[in-house]
Amino acid sequence: xxxxxxxxGTFVKRDGTRRTMNFFKTSDLPKSMxxxxxxxxxxxxxxxxxVVYDADKKGFRTFNCGTVVxxxxxxxx
Numbered sequence: 001x002x003x004x005x006x007x008x009g010t011f012v013k014r015d016g017t018r019r020t021m022n023f024f025k026t027s028d029l030p031k032s033m034x035x036x037x038x039x040x041x042x043x044x045x046x047x048x049x050x051v052v053y054d055a056d057k058k059g060f061r062t063f064n065c066g067t068v069v070x071x072x073x074x075x076x077x
Contacts, residue, residue: 009072023052
């Protein structure tokens with residue numbers, strides 16, 4: 001059985017609300033889960049937006065590293 005690092009962080013969304021997300025970085029996921037279309041669809045030019053896999057919503061989302069509130073924590077699952 002393999003393990004993966006799960007991240008938990010809170011960031012401020014464009015509308016000013018805060019969102020806490022449990023997520024996996026795409027670089028940690030099996031290549032079979034990620035297509036080029038997945039990451040291209042969420043691409044942003046400022047480099048602060050990261051495509052991640054939301055562990056709770058079970059889908060790809062974006063995490064804004066530029067507006068993190070506090071620290072991002074990690075745990076191995």
